[in-house]
Amino acid sequence: MSSDVTEQKLVDGSSKAEGRVEVFHDGSWGTICDNGWDLRDARVVCRMLGFEGALDAPGSARFGQGSGDILLNLVGCDGTEGNLVDCAHLGLGVNYCGHAEDVGAIYYSGAHPNSVGVRLMGGSNGSEGRVEIRYNSTWGTVCDDSWDLQDAKVVCRMLGFGNASTAPGSAEFGEGSDDILLSHVGCDGTEDNLADCAHLGFGVHNCQHNEDAGVTCLLRVRLVGGSNDAEGRVEVLHDGSWGTICDNSWDLRDARVVCRMLGFDGVLDAQRSARFGQGSGRVFLAYVRCEGTEGNLADCAHTEIEYYRCSHTRDAGAVCYSGAHPQPFQVRLIGGSNDAEGRVEVMHNGSWGTICDDSWDLRDARVVCRMLGFDGVLDAPRSARFGQGSGRVFLAYVSCEGTEGNLADCAHTEIEYYRCSHTRDAGAVCYSGAHPNPFQVHLVGGSNDAEGRVELLHEGSWGTICDVGWDLRDARVVCRMLGFDGALDAPGSARFVHLVGGSNDAEGRVEVMHNGSWGTICDYSWDLRDASVVCRMLGFDGALDAPRSATFRQGSGRILLSYVECEGTEDNLADCAHSGIERYSCSHTRDAGAICHSGNH
CATH class of the missing domain: 3.10.250.10 (SRCR-like domain)
Structure with a gap:
């Protein structure tokens, strides 16, 4: 759309918050065709006009037929854009509509008049689960189309949690059985209620319950009652109130997660029995079981909120540290054929003891090897390969990231917290210099x-x-x-699209990868909505143009796709309708292209 489209207005409504949507271009007002028009599109217009959100996006000229040109058709906003010019559409003046299809919008200011309730179902604890909303006294699920962390953040905030860590789809927490009430939710993450976010409309969807959306929420924590800010009773925020954690199964791995959430480097102690005084609020959590590497307590196994009764005499605490561990372990290797291999033993209170091989892997052994001055690790043997030790088994469930300077900095249980046989003593095989078996x-x-x-x-x-x-x-x-000086990017998720032949990296012929080879896209039905998906896949904010007819020169590989028909809101071309791989003959004279932009249009 040309940036000459500078104004929007509502016409012929019963109030200033409703009416036929008209846009201003080249000195005249024109209308928008209702093909594809939904709440997400109306939401963009309403925010441009100073309203909080959209209640309805009527079509079929509900507010009367306009008399000017029909300027836009197949508008495809995701609902978070700041201006209609940033949304996908067919192009200015391109339409096959009559004024009987003019669109309208109904807006609101302040809180949404139809706010929804929300709950999580099917999770292993109260901070995760399938998202269900209550609308018109009925509970239903949310479809995972376009579901992401911004949407999950709003759900978590509604439930009193601090933030969201994941936004899984595909019914990860099981399929619901009630109606599917929302689809294509598009929050910017700041909303107070899901109803304030862009969406297709309540009950409007094309989904099955195997697409039910879920969330995992993060807990906020603080330490209270200690002699400094690095120690204290652990309290978590839920539903606007601070509460404590029962010390059932509480250990160093759990406390380590708390310490790292608060910006400390590690944990010195995991206190029980209200060592830092009894709390006065509710006891929210019990039976917390972390591995020690999680980023948030919500990612650890735990009971549902307030599921178990527990006295404040059992409030859990933590003692954290910053910098290097003040009480680092000493380690040695015993029983190997040389000094670079052996059973791993650690010193504690003047005695040597072994490590149980529960969860022992190359990352743990790597830390041991580097503590001993070696350059790396070749193997992390288990089951007492280097013979059984005779002292005590000090550590179990060691879980290092592999970059720590000392085993004490890794997640692990408290000293002798778990019973383990010497038949399970852990070992390490180290090396110096270059890796003997390089990749x-x-x-x-x-x-x-x-x-x-x-x-x-x-x-x-x-x-x-x-x-x-x-x-x-x-x-x-x-x-x-490979002999290069550095890395510019580390893409994942099998990024299989690029732009070729442009004057810069934001434009070019669109090529996609299939079976290890790059190929082009035929420009049959190619438009801005399709180009917008390509541009977002490549990290841009949107598309300025969708050139056809090999504007960026002809490709030389196969023509892989034709009749691509995106709505413009998909995350990947694979999610768009298309004819299938190499289904139709097409010449490279019709190779499709894209011109992308970053920032505001």
Whole structure:
């Protein structure tokens, strides 16, 4: 849409908050066709006009037929845009409509008059579950189309939690059985109620219950009653009130999560029995069971909020630290054929003891090896491969990230907290210098030799790397292995689209990857909505144009897609309607392109 479209207004409503939507272009007012028009589109207009949100997005000229040009058709907003010019559409003046299809909008100011209630169902605790909302006295689910963390944040805030950590779809917490009440929810994360967010309308959807949306909410914590800010009774915020945690099963791994949530580097102690005084509010949590590596207590196993009765005499506490651990472990390797391997033993209170192999892996052994001055680790053997120790078994459930300077900085249970047999003593095999069995890597599927999918060689075969935890630090290692100076990006989620032949990285011929090869898209039905999806896949904010007819020169590979028909709100071209891979013949003279933009239109 040209930026000449500068104004919007409502016409012929019974109040200033409703009417036919008209837009101003080239000195005249025109209307919008109702094809694809929904609450998300109306919400953008209403916010431009100073209202809080949209109640309805009527079509079929409910507020009478306009008399000017029909300027827009198939508008596709996600509901969070600041201006209609940022939404997908067919193009200015491109339509096949009559004024009997003019759109309207009904708005509101202040709180939404039809606010919804919300609850979480099917989770393992009260801070996670399938999202269900109450509307018109009926509970129903939310479809996961376009569901993301911004939407989940609003749900968590409605329930009194601090924030959201995940926004799973695909009925991760089980399928609901009631009506599906919302779809294509589009919150900006600041709303007080889901009803204030963009959505298709209550009860409007094209979903099944296997698409039910869920959330995992984060708990807010604080330490109270200690002699300094690094220690105290652990309290969590729920539903606007602070409450305590019962010390059932409370240990160092749980306290470590609390300390890291508060910005400390680790934990020294996990106090029980109201060591820092009894709280006065409610006891919210019991049987908290963290691994110690979680980012929030809500990610740990625990009972539902206030599910178990517990006295404040059992309030849990934590003692945290910053910087290096003030009481680091000493370690040694025993029973190996050389000094670079052996059973791992740690010193505690003047005695050497072993480590139980529960959850023991290469990351834990790597920390041990580096403590002993080696450069890395080759193996993390279990089951007393280097013989059984004779002292006590000090540690169990050690869980390092692999970058710690000392085992004391890793998550683990308290000293001798769990019984474990010496038949399960953990070991380590270290090395010095270069790794004796280095990986070979290469990049596949990029537009040049400096980008692509990372593959590594193992036992004669090439394989890929899962993107869980993958970031620039990992990509930097790969780039240096290949002789480059650094890494610019560390994409995951199998990014298989790029722009080729433009004058800059924001424009070009659209190419997609299929079966390891790049191919183009035929421009049959190609428009701004399709280009908008491509641009967002590449990290841009939207599309300025959807050029056709090989504007950015003809490709040389296969023509993989044709008749692509996106709504403009999808996250990936694969989610859009299309003819299928190589279903129709098409010439490269019709290769589709995109011109993207960042920031405001």
